[in-house]
Structure formats: C-alpha cells, structure tokens
Amino acid sequence: MVATLAAAMLVAVASQRQTDTTFAVPAGASLSVNNFGGGITVHAWSENRVKVHGDVGRRGRVEVSLVGNTVVVRTGSREGAPSVIDLDITVPQSMGLTLGGTYADITVEGVQGPISAETVNGEINVRGGKGTVTLHSIQGGVTLADASGRIEVNSVNEDIELSNVTGEVKVETTNGEIMLNGIQSSSVDAGTINGDVTYEGTVTDGGSYSFGSHNGDITVSIPERANVTITVATANGDIDASFPLPMTNTAGKHRKTFKLGTGSARMELESFQGDIELRRPQEIRERIGEHKRDHHNDNDHDFDKDHDRDTSFSSHFDAGTWNYAARYAKAYAPKYAKAYAPQYARAYARMYARTYKRAYRDTDTTSH
Amino acid sequence: MNDMWMNRLSEYLDGELDNTERTALEAHLATCGECYATLGELRQVVAQAKQLEDTPPATDLWSGIATQIRRGSVVDRPVRRDRRRFSLTIPQLLAASIALVLLSSGGAYMALRPGTSKVTPQLTASRQRGIGTVATWTGPTDAAIADLQATLTENERRLDTTTVRIVRQNLAIIDRAIAEARIALQKDPGNAYLNLHLADTMRRKVELLRRVNDIAAQS
Numbered sequence: 001m002v003a004t005l006a007a008a009m010l011v012a013v014a015s016q017r018q019t020d021t022t023f024a025v026p027a028g029a030s031l032s033v034n035n036f037g038g039g040i041t042v043h044a045w046s047e048n049r050v051k052v053h054g055d056v057g058r059r060g061r062v063e064v065s066l067v068g069n070t071v072v073v074r075t076g077s078r079e080g081a082p083s084v085i086d087l088d089i090t091v092p093q094s095m096g097l098t099l100g101g102t103y104a105d106i107t108v109e110g111v112q113g114p115i116s117a118e119t120v121n122g123e124i125n126v127r128g129g130k131g132t133v134t135l136h137s138i139q140g141g142v143t144l145a146d147a148s149g150r151i152e153v154n155s156v157n158e159d160i161e162l163s164n165v166t167g168e169v170k171v172e173t174t175n176g177e178i179m180l181n182g183i184q185s186s187s188v189d190a191g192t193i194n195g196d197v198t199y200e201g202t203v204t205d206g207g208s209y210s211f212g213s214h215n216g217d218i219t220v221s222i223p224e225r226a227n228v229t230i231t232v233a234t235a236n237g238d239i240d241a242s243f244p245l246p247m248t249n250t251a252g253k254h255r256k257t258f259k260l261g262t263g264s265a266r267m268e269l270e271s272f273q274g275d276i277e278l279r280r281p282q283e284i285r286e287r288i289g290e291h292k293r294d295h296h297n298d299n300d301h302d303f304d305k306d307h308d309r310d311t312s313f314s315s316h317f318d319a320g321t322w323n324y325a326a327r328y329a330k331a332y333a334p335k336y337a338k339a340y341a342p343q344y345a346r347a348y349a350r351m352y353a354r355t356y357k358r359a360y361r362d363t364d365t366t367s368h
Numbered sequence: 369m370n371d372m373w374m375n376r377l378s379e380y381l382d383g384e385l386d387n388t389e390r391t392a393l394e395a396h397l398a399t400c401g402e403c404y405a406t407l408g409e410l411r412q413v414v415a416q417a418k419q420l421e422d423t424p425p426a427t428d429l430w431s432g433i434a435t436q437i438r439r440g441s442v443v444d445r446p447v448r449r450d451r452r453r454f455s456l457t458i459p460q461l462l463a464a465s466i467a468l469v470l471l472s473s474g475g476a477y478m479a480l481r482p483g484t485s486k487v488t489p490q491l492t493a494s495r496q497r498g499i500g501t502v503a504t505w506t507g508p509t510d511a512a513i514a515d516l517q518a519t520l521t522e523n524e525r526r527l528d529t530t531t532v533r534i535v536r537q538n539l540a541i542i543d544r545a546i547a548e549a550r551i552a553l554q555k556d557p558g559n560a561y562l563n564l565h566l567a568d569t570m571r572r573k574v575e576l577l578r579r580v581n582d583i584a585a586q587s
Binding site for chain 1: 400402404405408528530531534535537538541542545548549552560561562565568569572576579580583587
C-alpha cells in the first residue's frame with residue numbers, strides 16, 4: 001500500500017496479522033514511535049518516504065498518523081492486555097527519531113538525524129545518529145556506534161558500549177560496565193557504581209574528561225603527546241601506568257595529580273574500590289579486541305564453534321570446557337579476588353593467626 | 369579542606385577576586401587537585417542553576433508581603449554599601465548540587481506532591497540522628513531520598529515485578545556504595561574526594577528514584 005501524506009492525518013489500522021504501509025513524508029519530518037512490547041527496528045534509505053511494517057498478531061493494531069510534522073506510530077491492542085508487536089520501519093536518512101517502549105528492544109541502523117530512544121526492559125542498539133542522541137534503558141544493554149553530536153547514554157542494570165563516536169559524551173549506568181572505544185571528544189563524562197570503565201579516545205587540549213566507578217577499575221588511554229592534567233583518586237585501589245608519571249601534587253592520601261605536556265586538558269579518574277590504569281591507546285585497543293573476542297566466544301554455546309574443525313560437540317567438550325574455564329579465570333579472577341578479599345581476609349587472618357599461634361606455642365614449648 | 373583557597377572558589381567563579389588574587393588562585397589550581405575538583409563541582413552547580421526555568425510560586429506571596437508592609441512589621445535595614453557575598457562551604461555546595469537535581473524536571477513533581485511537607489522534617493531529624501557527625505551536609509538529601517523512596521513504594525504496583533526487582537537490586541547496590549563511602553568518611557571526614565564521591569553516589573540514587581517514579585507515573 002502506498003499513500004501520500006498530503007492530508008493532515010493518516011490512520012492505518014491493521015486488520016490482518018501484518019501491516020505494511022508506505023507513504024511520502026514532508027521534508028524535515030520526524031518520527032515518533034511508541035510500542036509497549038516487542039521490537040522497534042528502524043532502517044534508513046535514500047527515499048523520502050516512510051515504510052511501516054508490523055507483525056501485529058491476532059489482537060494487535062498499529063496506528064500511523066501525521067501530527068504537525070511528525071509521523072506518529074502507535075501500537076495497541078484490540079482487546080485485553082497490550083499486544084507484543086514487532087515494528088520494522090524504514091525512514092529517510094536524516095529523519096529525527098523519538099522511540100519509546102516498555103518491553104521493547106530498540107534497534108536503529110544508519111539514520112543520520114537526532115535520536116531519542118527509551119525503554120524500560122529491553123536493549124538499545126544504535127548505529128548512526130547525528131545531533132542530539134539520547135538513549136535510556138533500565139534493564140537492557142545499550143550500544144551506540146558511528147554517531148556524532150551531543151551523546152547521552154544511560155542504563156541501570158546493564159553494560160554500555162560506545163564506539164566511533166564524535167562529540168560531547170555523557171554515559172552512566174549503575175550495575176554494568178562502560179566501554180568507550182574510538183571516541184573523538186573534548187568532553188567525556190562516564191560513571192558507574194558496579195563495573196569497569198574503559199576509555200580509548202582523544203585527549204584534546206582544553207578538554208574535560210571524567211571517569212568514575214565505585215566498585216570497578218578505570219582504564220584510560222593517554223596518547224603519547226597529550227597535554228593533560230590528570231587527577232587520580234581511589235580509596236582502596238592501586239594506580240598503575242605503562243609510562244612514567246611526573247607527580248605534580250599529592251593532595252591527601254587518596255588523590256594525586258599528574259601533569260603531562262602543558263596540562264591543558266583536565267582528566268579526573270576516580271574509583272572507590274577499583275584500580276586505575278593509564279595505558280597507551282594501542283594497549284587499550286588490544287584489550288578491547290580481546291574483551292570482544294572473549295565476549296563473542298562466551299556467547300557461543302558450543303564454546304568454540306568458530307575455531308573448531310571437529311563438529312562433534314561431545315568429543316571436544318573437555319577441551320572446550322578447559323578453554324572456557326581458562327578464559328573465565330583470566331577475566332574474572334582479579335575482580336573476584338578484589339570482591340572476596342575484604343570479605344574473607346579477616347576470617348582467614350583470624351584462622352591462620354590461631355593455627356600459627358598454636359604451632360609457635362607448641363614449637364616454643366618443645367624447645368624449652 | 370584546610371586549603372586557604374578552597375573558600376575563595378565561589379568568589380573566583382563570580383569574578384570577584386582582584387587580579388593578584390585571581391592569578392595566585394589560578395596558579396594554585398594548577399597544582400591542587402582538591403581545589404580543581406571542587407571548582408568543577410561548583411561550575412556544574414552554577415551551570416545547572418542557569419538551566420533551571422523560573423517557576424512561578426505556587427501561592428501568591430505578594431499579598432502576604434504587602435500585608436506585612438501595611439502592618440509596618442518589616443524592619444528597615446541599614447543600607448549596605450558592600451555587595452552581598454555568597455561564599456559557600458564544600459558541604460553546602462554538595463547539598464546544593466543535589467538539591468538542583470531534585471528541583472530540575474521530575475524533581476519538581478516530587479516537591480509539589482501533596483503531603484511531602486509532612487514527611488520531610490520528621491525524616492530529616494531521624495536520619496540525621498543516625499548519621500552522626502560525619503557528612504552532615506547529607507541531611508536534606510537523605511530526607512529527599514526517603515521521600516522519593518516513599519513515593520516509589522506507593523508507585524511500585526504500577527510497575528511490573530521484574531522492573532521492581534531490578535530497581536530494588538540497583539538501589540541496594542547504590543546503598544552499599546553510600547554506606548562504604550560513609551564509613552570511609554568517618555575515618556577521614558575532611559577528605560574532599562570522599563565527600564564528592566558520597567555526593568555523586570547520592571545524586572545517582574536521587575536520579576534513579578526520580579526516573580523510576582517518572583516511569584511509574586506514566587504507566
């Protein structure tokens with residue numbers, strides 16, 4: 001079905017199990033989608049039309065209308081509880097998007113306009129975006145790649161990953177890692193409570209960079225000729241750098257300042273429990289590559305299917321399990337050690353103290 | 369915190385230092401991480417304050433003021449020639465920054481929520497007793513958090529059980545972080561980093577509660 005939205009409003013209500021609507025849109029139009037449950041997938045094309053495809057099931061329905069200069073897509077249910085509907089929408093490349101859902105996974109591919117996406121229980125994966133890009137999820141990971149502009153990404157219970165992003169960056173989660181890779185920015189602010197923060201990107205003269213975690217490690221890349229004043233603070237962690245750090249000031253036992261070059265950029269690195277690592281960009285890139293390979297392999301349910309020449313799962317179970325265990329041990333040992341050390345240190349200290357006290361007493365007694 | 373420049377930062381930001389003082393402070397900032405970090409926080413407070421929209425008062429205050437003037441109860445104050453200065457201490461700045469979070473957008477909803485005023489003072493008092501002398505600036509924030517949490521308890525039935533579970537888990541994670549920061553502060557009360565870290569962690573809790581309350585309100 002092809003329709004032109006010359007009139008003020010178009011309503012397409014699906015009566016079948018699928019809806020498929022394509023219509024022309026005015027220049028500068030934006031898209032607003034609200035889908036309670038299911039998926040929202042948006043692709044870009046070079047045409048000046050919008051195509052809405054929805055798998056609506058028996059009870060669901062999709063309404064498409066033009067309100068002002070905004071194409072509004074809403075989903076609903078003919079009866080009873082809200083339906084789970086998968087929407088697949090194709091839009092002009094520069095179209096601005098506002099996407100929202102409650103149990104919705106949101107995916108955007110190749111759109112070069114402003115993007116706002118918010119879901120409660122669902123992942124957000126965006127490639128593209130220009131201008132203001134705001135991505136929020138409570139229970140779901142968020143990834144953003146190849147975007148530029150003013151970037152704000154927020155999750156609560158999952159990881160956040162940004163790659164090849166240019167512009168002002170603000171990233172926050174509570175229980176998850178933050179991985180920033182290939183960032184070109186003079187302003188980056190990233191923080192989590194329970195997770196590591198990794199930054200590989202530019203350190204621009206006069207820029208401002210802030211990375212924080214309560215329970216995780218902070219690892220940042222410092223390019224060789226960076227002009228930056230780095231303030232490092234940790235309550236219980238260590239500070240390590242793969243290059244010499246000229247100490248400028250030690251203000252208290254928890255905070256240290258280092259000046260590299262002219263020191264014109266400001267960088268603050270803070271972790272209450274974790275370590276802080278300053279590395280060269282290549283080291284971080286290698287580490288991120290390793291992390292991605294591990295993550296990819298961890299998602300292989302036969303453990304090593306990308307590398308196995310033998311297709312028999314059972315015959316390679318042991319080898320696969322060993323690889324799997326070795327990778328996990330390597331990845332998680334430092335984290336668990338750090339987490340369990342404070343918990344068990346006292347108990348073990350007491351136990352060993354008692355044991356050795358007895359042993360020394362016995363030794364002492366027998367020697368006299 | 370014993371830094372002589374620490375209490376001059378707000379004057380610096382307001383452009384109230386003379387050239388000599390400004391140059392000296394800038395030289396000091398280049399070498400003092402604590403002052404530099406505090407200045408950053410202060411800048412954020414100022415920036416956020418500028419972004420706040422003017423909200424008309426909920427009631428017409430002027431009629432009350434006019435009545436007081438008519439009664440002649442407003443005491444004439446001597447004209448002060450010097451400009452009034454607002455030099456804030458670090459705890460005040462921290463509290464102010466969190467207050468700004470509360471006041472912005474969804475926070476206004478909380479502030480205007482019926483019954484808020486009945487809950488807040490009582491909670492403030494009890495919470496402050498629990499905290500003791502460490503990080504006393506957290507009192508109003510604790511009260512605000514308690515209020516937001518009370519609202520969330522009321523609103524939880526609007527959210528699905530998975531979301532409620534996830535939110536509770538994450539609030540517990542933040543609470544643990546807050547508790548650890550408080551314990552560290554008990555040992556080192558004047559530590560600027562620990563104060564800032566506690567403030568930032570509390571801000572996160574405020575923002576999470578506010579966000580979840582907003583989601584519940586929209587459900």
